[in-house]
Amino acid sequence: xxxxxxxxxxxxxxxxxxxxxxxxxxxxxxxxxxxxxxxxxxxxxxxxxxxxxxxxxxxxxxxxxxxxxxxxxxxxxxxxxxxxxxxxxxxxxxxxxxxxxxxxxxxxxxxxxxxxxxxxxxxxxxxxxxxxxxxxxxxxxxxxxxxxxxxxxxxxxxxxxxxxxxxxxxxxxxxxxxxxxxxxxxxxxxxxxxxxxxxxxxxxxxxxxxxxxxxxxxxxxxxxxxxxxxxxxx
Amino acid sequence: xxxxxxxxxxxxxxxxxxxxxxxxxxxxxxxxxxxxxxxxxxxxxxxxxxxxxxxxxxxxxxxxxxxxxxxxxxxxxxxxxxxxxxxxxxxxxxxxxxxxxxxxxxxxxxxxxxxxxxxxxxxxxxxxxxxxxxxxxxxxxxxxxxxxxxxxxxxxxxxxxxxxxxxxxxxxxxxxxxxxxxxxxxxxxxxxxxxxxxxxxxxxxxxxxxxxxxxxxxxxxxxxxxxxxxxxxx
DNA sequence: CGCTCTGTTGACTAGACTCAAGGCTAGTGG
DNA sequence: CCACTAGCCTTGAGTCTAGTCAACAGAGCG
Numbered sequence: 328x329x330x331x332x333x334x335x336x337x338x339x340x341x342x343x344x345x346x347x348x349x350x351x352x353x354x355x356x357x358x359x360x361x362x363x364x365x366x367x368x369x370x371x372x373x374x375x376x377x378x379x380x381x382x383x384x385x386x387x388x389x390x391x392x393x394x395x396x397x398x399x400x401x402x403x404x405x406x407x408x409x410x411x412x413x414x415x416x417x418x419x420x421x422x423x424x425x426x427x428x429x430x431x432x433x434x435x436x437x438x439x440x441x442x443x444x445x446x447x448x449x450x451x452x453x454x455x456x457x458x459x460x461x462x463x464x465x466x467x468x469x470x471x472x473x474x475x476x477x478x479x480x481x482x483x484x485x486x487x488x489x490x491x492x493x494x495x496x497x498x499x500x501x502x503x504x505x506x507x508x509x510x511x512x513x514x515x516x517x518x519x520x521x522x523x524x525x526x527x528x529x530x531x532x533x534x535x536x537x538x539x540x541x542x543x544x545x546x547x548x549x550x551x552x553x554x555x556x557x558x559x560x561x
Numbered sequence: 562x563x564x565x566x567x568x569x570x571x572x573x574x575x576x577x578x579x580x581x582x583x584x585x586x587x588x589x590x591x592x593x594x595x596x597x598x599x600x601x602x603x604x605x606x607x608x609x610x611x612x613x614x615x616x617x618x619x620x621x622x623x624x625x626x627x628x629x630x631x632x633x634x635x636x637x638x639x640x641x642x643x644x645x646x647x648x649x650x651x652x653x654x655x656x657x658x659x660x661x662x663x664x665x666x667x668x669x670x671x672x673x674x675x676x677x678x679x680x681x682x683x684x685x686x687x688x689x690x691x692x693x694x695x696x697x698x699x700x701x702x703x704x705x706x707x708x709x710x711x712x713x714x715x716x717x718x719x720x721x722x723x724x725x726x727x728x729x730x731x732x733x734x735x736x737x738x739x740x741x742x743x744x745x746x747x748x749x750x751x752x753x754x755x756x757x758x759x760x761x762x763x764x765x766x767x768x769x770x771x772x773x774x775x776x777x778x779x780x781x782x783x784x785x786x787x788x789x790x791x792x793x794x795x
Numbered sequence: 796c797g798c799t800c801t802g803t804t805g806a807c808t809a810g811a812c813t814c815a816a817g818g819c820t821a822g823t824g825g
Numbered sequence: 826c827c828a829c830t831a832g833c834c835t836t837g838a839g840t841c842t843a844g845t846c847a848a849c850a851g852a853g854c855g
Contacts, residue, residue: 368787384695386695386696386698386699388699388703388704388708388783389783392703392704393703394698394699394702394703396695396698396699408688408691408692411684411685411688412688412790416692416695416696416787416788416790417695439681443677443680446677446680446681446684447673447680449684450645450680450683450684450687451645453684453687453688453691454642454645454646454687456691457642457687457690457691457694458642458650460691460694460695460698461618461620461630461650461651461694462620462650463698464620464628464630464694464697464698464701465620465622465628465630467698467701467702467744468628468701468702468743468744469622469626469627469628469744470622470626471810471811472810472811474622501832501833501834502833502834503832503833503834509702510701510702510703511811511812512811512812512813513833513834514811514812514813514814514835514836515810515811515812517834517835517836518811518835518836521835534833534834549622549623549624553602553650554650556646556650705842705843706842706843735800735801735802736801736802737800737801737802745843745844746843746844746845747801747802748802748803748804748843748844748845748846749842749843749844751802751803751804752803752804752843755803767852768801768802
């Protein structure tokens with residue numbers, strides 16, 4: 328169970344803690360790509376656990392420009408942030424087809440009340456998210472397009488690898504999604520990606536991006552995985 | 562005590578909880594402007610509570626460009642994020658002269674263990690921080706310079722007002738700091754500020770910025786305080 | 796008095812955006 | 826089986842926002 332695996336990474340859980348979590352995430356649902364799981368401003372009465380596929384948080388400006396705030400992979404809990412307040416301050420949407428399990432809000436709150444270890448683990452999980460947000464601000468605010476995209480690719484690759492060590496596939500992000508994640512336009516992303524392919528840093532086949540030379544890409548992207556904490560390496 | 566006041570905003574605390582917090586924050590220190598309280602990559606063995614003045618979180622790119630991640634006012638707990646991991650993933654520095662109290666890490670961890678209500682309140686506090694981070698990503702990622710600066714000014718004004726309802730002073734940010742917060746250059750910030758003054762949206766006297774017409778500035782900045790949650794209004 | 800920091804201004808540059816068109820693939824319906 | 830459509834990707838030309846570089850003014854300070 329990927330969620331238990333992820334939470335255990337940040338701290339120890341007792342056998343009863345694990346059992347309590349597992350009892351919640353019973354049935355799962357398959358969602359199409361591009362589906363909104365949570366809408367900005369809407370109520371959050373359940374927590375969505377991502378079992379497969381990619382999802383994102385995003386917000387939209389008054390002018391309708393979308394900015395992706397973070398990417399999420401298998402094992403991530405998607406709306407802990409909104410859950411505690413009961414109302415979402417951002418969208419959560421699938422980027423690819425996704426399998427998800429819904430955990431009712433009341434059950435989570437109950438879990439927190441009764442299992443201090445789980446409450447602690449969930450806190451650490453949200454702190455890890457916050458750490459990623461901070462790096463994302465730096466990335467979008469102060470780095471040029473090449474560096475910015477390189478950084479994003481490095482981060483995503485590591486998180487995918489941590490969540491699913493066997494996965495050998497590339498990142499299934501469209502250039503428009505990449506643009507929303509980096510605060511650039513699809514056209515510019517396209518040109519940068521072409522350059523990166525030219526330089527043998529990445530490769531592209533049929534809609535997915537694979538990293539050819541991680542080390543050089545990390546240098547270009549000024550990528551230091553320290554901020555990922557337990558989100559890097561399994 | 563501003564810290565207790567702030568934590569109470571997100572949820573109820575018992576009398577013993579309050580007492581436990583107060584017993585920690587005994588003595589305080591005065592710090593100059595521009596001092597690093599926590600350094601990126603360094604150990605975090607204490608939590609710093611801000612009693613007066615302004616502080617910021619920031620990170621620096623490989624090329625030495627600084628990006629401010631969030632501003633902090635009276636009552637904020639400054640390094641809860643690093644505290645739980647024991648190592649900081651960003652700088653924390655004073656922007657103005659500040660009065661701070663240092664709470665030892667062990668004492669905080671102990672507090673969390675023994676007072677579930679405090680642990681909960683601290684979690685909510687970090688969640689509120691995360692919410693601000695997300696809006697900040699949108700701001701630097703997708704908004705133009707005018708909107709971006711207007712948004713930042715609105716947010717800062719509200720947070721200051723929430724922390725200290727009596728305060729009538731403006732924001733004591735230099736244009737360079739404003740530039741680091743918005744991901745712009747000081748030169749460009751200068752020109753935008755002049756335009757905003759021209760349009761009677763803000764005013765400047767001797768290093769501080771005051772908002773003349775909050776409503777119009779909020780429209781320009783696409784500012785909706787919802788994301789601030791308990792950080793807005795006392 | 797000179798130094799540093801902050802703010803200001805002008806001239807020039809460049810990185811990224813906009814607009815517009817066209818190609819490719821997959822899916823859909825006749 | 827073939828048109829038709831809708832996404833996604835690609836390319837080119839032109840524009841513009843914001844950055845760069847450089848110089849200077851004023852305040853505060855040792």
